[in-house]
Structures are given as C-alpha cells and as structure tokens.
C-alpha cells in the first residue's frame with residue numbers, strides 16, 4: 001500500500017510532466033498537430049489522461065494545436081481488450097466534443113486484402129511464427145503509418161506522443177536511449193516516417209507510478225480507470241502497445257506482450273485469453289483451442305502445397321520447404337473458424353473478408369490448374 005508521502009511525490013512528478021506538456025503544446029516553433037497513439041493500455045491511457053488534463057487547464061484561446069488520437073484494430077484483437085479500447089476512445093471523443101477541445105480520433109484497420117484471415121485462409125499463409133512473422137507489418141504498422149503519413153501530407157509535419165517508458169523492459173530502455181533528441185528539444189525524428197517527430201512524455205515514469213496515478217486519478221473524460229485495472233488483473237498484466245515501426249515490433253508477439261491478437265501463433269501461449277478463462281470467462285475457451293490448433297497444423301506437410309504462391313519450388317539442404325496451406329486446408333480452417341464464431345456468438349471474420357477469401361480460392365484453383373497443364 002502506498003504511503004501518503006509516496007502519493008504526494010508521484011503527484012509532484014506528474015505535475016512536472018503536465019507543465020512540460022503545456023510548454024510543448026504552446027511552443028510555436030513546432031506548432032504541428034499532435035498524434036496520440038492510443039492502444040487503450042495503461043501507458044497510452046496515462047498519456048491520453050495527461051493530454052486531456054492540460055487542454056482543460058489551458059484557456060480556450062490557447063487551445064490552438066489540433067490533437068488526433070489514433071488507435072489500431074488488427075481485426076483479430078483480444079475481444080475484451082479491443083472493446084475496452086473502443087469504449088474509452090469513444091468516451092474521450094464524446095467528452096472532447098462537449099468540452100469543445102481540439103481533439104479528433106480514428107481507429108485504423110488493415111486493408112481487407114491484408115487482414116489475418118484474408119492472408120491465412122484466403123492466400124494460405126502459414127500461421128505466423130518467429131521466423132515468418134508476416135502479420136505485424138500488415139496488421140499494425142502499415143495501417144497506422146498510413147494514417148500518420150496522411151496527416152503529414154495534410155499539415156506538413158506531425159508530432160507523435162508515445163506512451164513508451166524505459167521501465168517497460170531492458171530492450172525498450174536500450175531502444176529509447178538509442179534515439180537522439182533534436183538540439184534543445186524533447187523531440188526525436190521518427191526512424192521511418194519522414195516529417196514525423198516523436199515525443200515521449202512519460203519516458204521516465206515507473207510501472208508502479210503509472211498504476212498509482214491511474215488508481216488515484218479519475219480520467220478527465222469521465223468515469224474511472226477501474227475497468228482498465230480489472231482488465232489487466234484478469235489478463236495477468238502485459239500489453240501489446242501500438243506498433244509504429246519494426247523498432248517496436250520485437251514486443252509484438254512475445255510472451256511479455258499479453259494483449260496481442262487472439263490468433264497470435266507467434267507466442268507459445270496466449271496468456272491474456274487464458275487469464276480471462278481462468279477468472280471464469282469461459283466463452284473464450286473455443287478461441288484458445290482454435291489458436292492452439294492453428295499452431296498444431298502449421299507444420300503438417302499434408303496441409304501445405306509444395307509450390308509457393310509464385311509457382312516456385314524451394315529446396316534447402318536437399319529438403320523441400322513447403323509453400324502455403326493447400327486450398328483444402330484453407331477450407332478446413334475456414335469451416336472450423338465459422339464453428340468457433342457460432343459458439344462464441346460474436347463476429348470473428350467479416351463478410352468482406354469472406355468475400356475476398358472465396359475470390360482468392362477461385363483464382364488460385366484456376367492458377368493451379370493452368371500450372372498443372374503447362
């Protein structure tokens with residue numbers, strides 16, 4: 001239990017962050033829009049909370065910088081996590097509108113042709129693993145990078161507010177420390193997005209301080225952070241933050257990122273879904289079983305084509321490297337997914353994805369037939 005002195009100390013630290021945020025917000029030498037990357041996890045919620053606070057603190061005539069909140073939905077997010085993210089973002093935007101704050105927001109999603117199901121079931125990509133992680137770029141990096149690039153072309157330059165902290169892990173600390181701030185500035189140029197700068201307002205805050213703040217301070221957009229705390233308790237901690245570059249990607253699909261996609265076959269076990277099942281949310285059991293089954297069938301050669309999608313046959317050390325899932329295997333996965341969806345009672349795959357998948361199967365059947373005649 002925190003002592004009164006601890007609580008006073010962390011409030012002092014957070015007041016200093018608020019002051020710095022105000023200085024940055026009012027700095028006319030870099031008056032570009034802010035983009036707050038909001039995953040709905042504890043760190044980005046803390047940044048959102050502080051940003052909202054400082055806007056309320058400023059008189060309306062000084063609230064001239066536009067702020068965008070961007071979230072990403074891979075369309076295979078852990079259902080409770082994505083629903084929390086959407087609910088919180090909607091609440092933030094609604095309150096901002098009522099309070100006339102210059103805040104706008106959007107949820108980015110992958111293109112239909114690039115979703116997890118379109119690639120796995122439609123094109124037969126083998127379930128992703130450490131050696132072939134085809135998903136992060138398509139599901140997470142590209143949709144959000146595109147959003148940011150659109151804002152760059154609209155405004156010339158943008159500043160990304162990230163909830164990253166050195167205390168998250170040694171890898172994160174090393175990654176943060178490898179970036180140099182611009183001279184006399186808190187901003188770092190983004191490694192891959194031109195004209196985008198990164199600002200990390202809570203970089204030196206510890207994990208305990210994040211939780212203490214969230215527990216003792218209700219969000220300025222209304223309600224409390226209780227649902228978030230409960231979500232972490234049930235999921236047994238961890239999160240998959242919003243990923244903006246390959247630099248951030250090592251945390252995606254690792255055992256320390258427990259709030260990833262429910263379909264993630266890169267992790268050995270889905271700890272967040274397991275956590276929900278362990279606390280009695282047994283409706284997630286079919287999803288867990290399906291994920292485990294995807295891992296199981298991945299390397300079974302009877303489910304894999306010997307040719308790659310481009311028609312080539314790949315050999316390594318005299319051994320055939322199998323290609324994508326066969327059309328039959330893709331159909332089998334699809335049927336099983338539809339059963340899981342019925343059992344779960346909520347949409348797991350969209351009609352647009354199903355249409356794309358069926359069209360891709362038809363094209364692949366024709367192509368395979370033509371290849372066999374050649």
Ligand code: SF4
Pocket residue numbers: 074128133135136139140240252253260261263264265266267
């Ligand atoms: S959480 Fe797993 S499935 Fe989702 S993008 Fe990351 S590595 Fe891929």
